[in-house]
Amino acid sequence: MEEKKIDIKTIVGFGLIMLLLLWMMYNSTANKEEAAIKAEKEQVEKSKENFVPEDKTAVAEKDFTVTDSASIAKMKGALGAFAYSISLPSAKDTVTEIKNELLTLRIANKGGYISEANLNNFERIAKGSGERVQLINNNNADFNIQFKTADNRILNTRDMYFEPSLTKEGQNQVLSMRLKAGENQFLEYRYVMKPDNYMLDFSIRTQGLSKVVDGTAPAELDWDLKAYRNEKSASYENRYTDIVYEYEDGKDDNVGLGKSEAETADDVTYVAYRQHFFTSILLTDTAFKKADFSIENLMEDEEKDTVFTKQFSTKIPLEYKGGELSYNMNWYYGPADFKILNSYDKNLDEVIPLGWGIFGWINKYLFINLFTLLSKVLPYGVCIIVFTMLVRLAMSPITYKSYLSQAKMKVIRPEIQEINEKYKSDPMKKQQETMKLYRTAGVNPMAGCLPALMQIPVFYALFQFFPSFFDLRQKSFLWADDLSSYDSIAELPFTIPFYGNHISLFPILASVAIFFYMRMTSGDQSMSAPQQEGMPDMGKLMKVMIYISPLMMLIFFNMYASGLSLYYFISNLITIGIMYVIKNHIVNQDKIHAIVQANKQKEPKKQGRFQRKMQEMMEQAQQTQEQQKRLKK
Known part of the structure; x- marks a missing residue:
C-alpha cells in the first residue's frame, strides 16, 4: 500500500482554520462583555438624565462616579459648577466616623452632615430597650443649606456629595467635608472633636465661590430633627421636650408645648432641641440675624406613637460677606445636665427648666x-x-x-x-x-x-x-x-x-x-x-x-x-x-x-403704714355709706 504523504500546505491551512476559530470565539466573548458594559453605561446615563428635576435642583445619584467629560457636561445641566463634585471618588454613600470617650458621630458624604449621633455612656429606658441613646440615626434628622447660584439655579447641600478629609491636630480629630465646584472652590463643613467632650467646634465657610453663587440672596440653613423617645414614660418625657433659644445678648425663651407652635426671633446665638434628659444644640459666635422655629407634637396616643415625641425645625438665613460664607459655630450632643452645660459658660444652663426668677435661683x-x-x-x-x-x-x-x-x-x-x-x-x-x-x-x-x-x-x-x-x-x-x-x-x-x-x-x-x-x-x-x-x-x-x-x-x-x-x-x-x-x-x-x-x-402699738391706710379707707367708706343713708332719707 502506498503511504500517503503529509502535505505541508494542508497542515498550514488546518492551523489557520484553528486560529480563526479561536479568534472568533474570543471576539464573541469580548463583544458580549463590551455589550454588557455598554448597556450598563447606557442605563447609568439614562438614570442620571431621568433623575434631574424640572427646576434644575441638584440631586446626586447614589453610588456612582462620573469620570468622562461628556457625562460631566450633562450633569452641569443640573448642578452647574458643582457637577465637579460628582466626578470625585467621594461621590458615593459612605460615612466617616469620629468618636471620643463620650460621643460617637458618623458624618455622611452625601450632605456632609451628621447622620448618626450616639451617646456612649447612656441607655434608652423606653420599654427596656437597653440600646444606647441615639439623638440622630439617619432617618430622624436633616441639616441642609439651600443657596442660589450665579446662573440662577437653586441647589441643596443635602443632595450633593462632599469630599471628606480626616486629620489630627494634637489630640483633636478634625474632619473637613468639602462640597467642591473646582479644585480650590468649595463649601466646607469643618468638625473638630476634642477628647472627653460633648461639644464640637463646627464651622461653615466657602472659598472661591464668589462668582459661582449669588451673594445677593442669603443662603438658608434648615435644621430638622424628630426627637426619639428615650424614657420610660413617653407623656412625661414629652412634657419636657421643647425648643429653647438664646437671643438679643443673653435673653432666653422657649417655643412651647402645644400641638403645633412657631416663633421668630432676632439675633439668635443658640438653638437647643431639648429632649427632657438629652439635648442637641447649635451655637454660633456670630449671631444669626433671624431664626424661625417650629415644633409639632408627634405623640397623641402613648400606646401607639412610641418612637418619636416631637418634630423640631429651624430655618436660618446665612448672610454672605464679599460673596463668601463664614460662620464659626459649635455642636453639642449630650445630656441635659445642668453641671455640664453650665461648665461651658455659654448660658446653656437655661436649657434646663429649673424655673424662672427666684425659683430658678434657688435651684x-x-x-x-x-x-x-x-x-x-x-x-x-x-x-x-x-x-x-x-x-x-x-x-x-x-x-x-x-x-x-x-x-x-x-x-x-x-x-x-x-x-x-x-x-x-x-x-x-x-x-x-x-x-x-x-x-x-x-x-x-x-x-x-x-x-x-x-x-x-x-x-x-x-x-x-x-x-x-x-x-x-x-x-x-x-x-x-x-x-x-x-x-x-x-x-x-x-x-x-x-x-x-x-x-x-x-x-x-x-x-x-x-x-x-x-x-x-x-x-x-x-x-x-x-x-x-x-x-x-x-x-x-x-x-x-x-x-x-x-x-x-x-x-x-x-x-x-x-x-x-x-x-x-x-x-x-x-x-x-x-x-x-x-x-x-x-x-x-x-x-x-x-x-x-x-x-x-x-398701750396699743402704733399702726403701721398698711394698717393706717386700711383704717383710712374704712373710715372713708363708712362716711360715704352714712351720706348715702342721709340722702335716701
Missing part, C-alpha cells in the same frame, strides 16, 4: 449644690431623704410662726364672734372693731399668711428641681428602679384617664401623709379664722380639702418622677413631726392667752 445656687454635695457620700434615695430633712428643718421657723399666729387667732376668736353679733347690721363698723381688737391684742392677721407665702418659692423650686435633675436618671431606690420616672408596682390591663395604666407606690404614700397632715392642722386653721359675712365657711372648706388634696396628689403624681413623690412623702412626715412638737411641747395655749390679755392692757 441653681442652693438645691443643685446641696444635692450634689450629699450625693458624693450617700446613695441617691437616701440623699433625697436627707435633703428633704434639711429643707424642712430650714423651713421649721416659718412653720412655727405660722402656727403661733393661728394659736393667737384662736384665743381671740370668742371676742371676734361677739363683735360679729354686736355689729351684725353694720359690716363697716364690725370691720373697724375687729381691726381694733387685733391691734390691742397684738395679733397680726397676716402673720399666718406670710409664712405660707414664703414657702411657695421653695415648693415650686423643688417641683421643678426633681424632674429636671439629670443625676437621678436610672438611679434606683427600694422598689423604684429609676428615680427620674414613675415607680410602678403593678401594671393595669386598662388605662384610667388622668391616672394611667399602672400603680405607683410613692404617690400613694405621699397622699396618705398629706391626708394625716391636713387632718392634724385643719381644726386649728378653721378655729383660728372666724367666718366673715358673705365669705365661705373655712371650716367646711377645710374638711372638703382634707379629701380632695390627697386625691389630687394620687392622680397627678402617678406619672411623675418617683424622686419627687418620695420628697413629698418624707416632707409631709417630717412636717407632721414638727407640728406635733410645736403643738405639744413648744406652744402653750395658756401662755398665749396670758400674752394676749397682757397686750390688751398695754
